[in-house]
Amino acid sequence: MTDLESRLRDTLSHASELAPRAPHGLPGRIAAGSRRRGRRTRALVMGVAAAALAVPIALTSTGGTGGDRTGAVVEDDFYTGMMSDNPPVGDVQVLDNPSEKRSMLLWFARRPEGELVLCEITRSRGGGGSGTCDRPVGDDDATMMGETGGRPEPDAVMYYGTVKEPAARIKAVTEDGPDVDGRLHRPAGAPRAIWTVTVPATADVASFEFFDSAGARFAVAPNIYRDHRPPRGERAGDPVPMPGGLTAELVRDPAKTLLWTLAGRDVGSHVVDGDHLMTDLGGGRMPVELVERAPGWFGIADRRTVRVDLVFADGSTASAATRPDPWQLGIRLFAGTHERTGDIYLEGFEVVGYDAAGREIWRDPHPAEKPPSWSGGRP
Numbered sequence: 369m370t371d372l373e374s375r376l377r378d379t380l381s382h383a384s385e386l387a388p389r390a391p392h393g394l395p396g397r398i399a400a401g402s403r404r405r406g407r408r409t410r411a412l413v414m415g416v417a418a419a420a421l422a423v424p425i426a427l428t429s430t431g432g433t434g435g436d437r438t439g440a441v442v443e444d445d446f447y448t449g450m451m452s453d454n455p456p457v458g459d460v461q462v463l464d465n466p467s468e469k470r471s472m473l474l475w476f477a478r479r480p481e482g483e484l485v486l487c488e489i490t491r492s493r494g495g496g497g498s499g500t501c502d503r504p505v506g507d508d509d510a511t512m513m514g515e516t517g518g519r520p521e522p523d524a525v526m527y528y529g530t531v532k533e534p535a536a537r538i539k540a541v542t543e544d545g546p547d548v549d550g551r552l553h554r555p556a557g558a559p560r561a562i563w564t565v566t567v568p569a570t571a572d573v574a575s576f577e578f579f580d581s582a583g584a585r586f587a588v589a590p591n592i593y594r595d596h597r598p599p600r601g602e603r604a605g606d607p608v609p610m611p612g613g614l615t616a617e618l619v620r621d622p623a624k625t626l627l628w629t630l631a632g633r634d635v636g637s638h639v640v641d642g643d644h645l646m647t648d649l650g651g652g653r654m655p656v657e658l659v660e661r662a663p664g665w666f667g668i669a670d671r672r673t674v675r676v677d678l679v680f681a682d683g684s685t686a687s688a689a690t691r692p693d694p695w696q697l698g699i700r701l702f703a704g705t706h707e708r709t710g711d712i713y714l715e716g717f718e719v720v721g722y723d724a725a726g727r728e729i730w731r732d733p734h735p736a737e738k739p740p741s742w743s744g745g746r747p
Contacts, residue, residue: 378547409473424697446497447489447740451475454487454501458558462743466566468493469520471713471743474528476558477559484559486513488528488645491747494713495737499505505530506559509587510538510578517569520634525569529589530560538579540565544573550576601625603697607693611688618695626697629668635661638668640697655730656719660712666703668693672729673721676702681715713737714747 451460454477457511465472470491477487487501503513510531517525524536527540531552538550550565567573574594578587601621608616615629618640627635636659638645646654648666665678669690678686683745688704708715716736723729 379380396559418730423504428722447473447742450499450501451486452488454485457484459555460742461553461555461558461562463526463528463553463564464746465490465516466515466524466526467518467569470747471740472516473742474562475555476505476560488514490516491740493711496577508589510535510563510576510589512576512592515593520628520636521569523569525564525571526564526566527573527591528562528564529576529693531563531578532560534580534586535561535563535578536581537561537579538565538575539579540567540571540573541575541577542567543574545571549706567662601627606689608694608701610666610691612666612703612705614664614666614703616693616701616703626668626693630661630664635659635664636666637715645697646699654732655721657731658719660731662708662712663705665706666701668699669700669721670730671698671700672723673700673702674724675722675726676704677722678704678706678712678718679718679720680706680712681717711747 394422396440401540423552428617445450454475456475457478458476460473461473462468465476468491471495472491473487473489475487477485479485484505485501486503486505487499488503489497505513510529512527512529513528515525515527516522524584526549531538535552536551540548540550548565548567548571550563551563552627553564563576563578565573565576572594573591575591576589577585578589579585601619603617604620604624605618610616610628613630614635617627617629619625621627621637623639626638626640627634638657643651646657648654654668655673658665658678659670665686665688669676669678671692673690676688676690678688680686686704686706688702690700690702693699693701706712713734714737717734719732719734720728721730721732725727737747739745
């Protein structure tokens with residue numbers, strides 16, 4: 369199971385009443401890439417989606433060194449399927465997701481009965497992505513619609529939502545530090561503006577305030593996720609200290625989960641319950657589950673594995689010895705560090721396992737990720 373698949377399962381296991389429902393008349397979609405098998409595995413939530421159709425989509429791109437720009441693209445995959453089933457009202461906004469360091473899309477659409485909803489597609493570091501189109505906008509002057517954070521906690525989180533005119537400024541109000549100014553995006557033809565604010569993941573954001581061009585506050589939107597963070601699970605086994613300052617421990621969260629922590633923060637996880645451990649979303653057996661959070665890389669491997677190598681695109685290698693797990697899960701734990709400064713998923717790499725005799729017993733290739741055609745060349 370890839371890091372993406374592990375995180376998807378972890379996210380689904382913590383779903384609450386605040387989680388997006390399946391889109392009206394269309395299931396929510398999750399697409400996860402299984403790179404080792406060289407194919408894409410699609411998991412569809414609450415139903416079976418219609419086949420994707422290729423249609424031209426107008427996009428407004430924000431981020432990088434340039435300003436807003438518009439272009440036409442044709443997607444023939446998961447992304448186009450989502451948009452063809454939920455035609456955009458106005459241009460589609462392309463944003464940089466700071467949590468995944470990947471592009472994401474937001475756009476307005478209408479349900480058959482006319483209700484306005486905000487749709488999104490996010491891409492995940494390591495391949496795959498997810499989409500939903502069932503977030504009613506409502507009639508409030510300003511609404512918070514979502515955030516890019518998740519479990520394990522990223523370094524930065526972007527909150528986002530919609531706002532009516534005459535919005536000229538938006539800021540996040542924090543309880544434990546200075547307020548943080550956000551950004552307003554106005555896709556051409558869209559019925560409302562889209563707002564975004566990026567803060568450290570540890571920031572305690574209470575609400576979002578909106579001001580007109582004269583500086584008068586005209587709307588406040590509460591942080592709807594603030595009081596709904598799932599509690600940390602109960603420990604189900606002794607923690608194991610690992611290289612690089614990492615700790616591995618088994619918790620019930622609510623499913624039994626192998627959790628990695630660094631300096632008190634969750635940085636990786638593997639769902640243990642059922643048949644999830646060391647399997648991909650298609651049910652296939654995997655020799656390794658890798659989490660890479662530079663400069664650290666860590667995870668679990670087949671019980672025969674005594675050494676794991678991380679082989680980079682230029683042929684250089686980082687190695688980590690494995691150790692048995694104390695919880696009798698039938699796996700080996702490993703952790704190491706590397707000196708790469710770039711995104712190894714964009715560069716491509718391989719993970720290779722060796723047995724006690726030094727023989728290679730498995731190899732898990734990760735070809736270099738390519739940006740989608742709608743992102744303007746950004747990841």
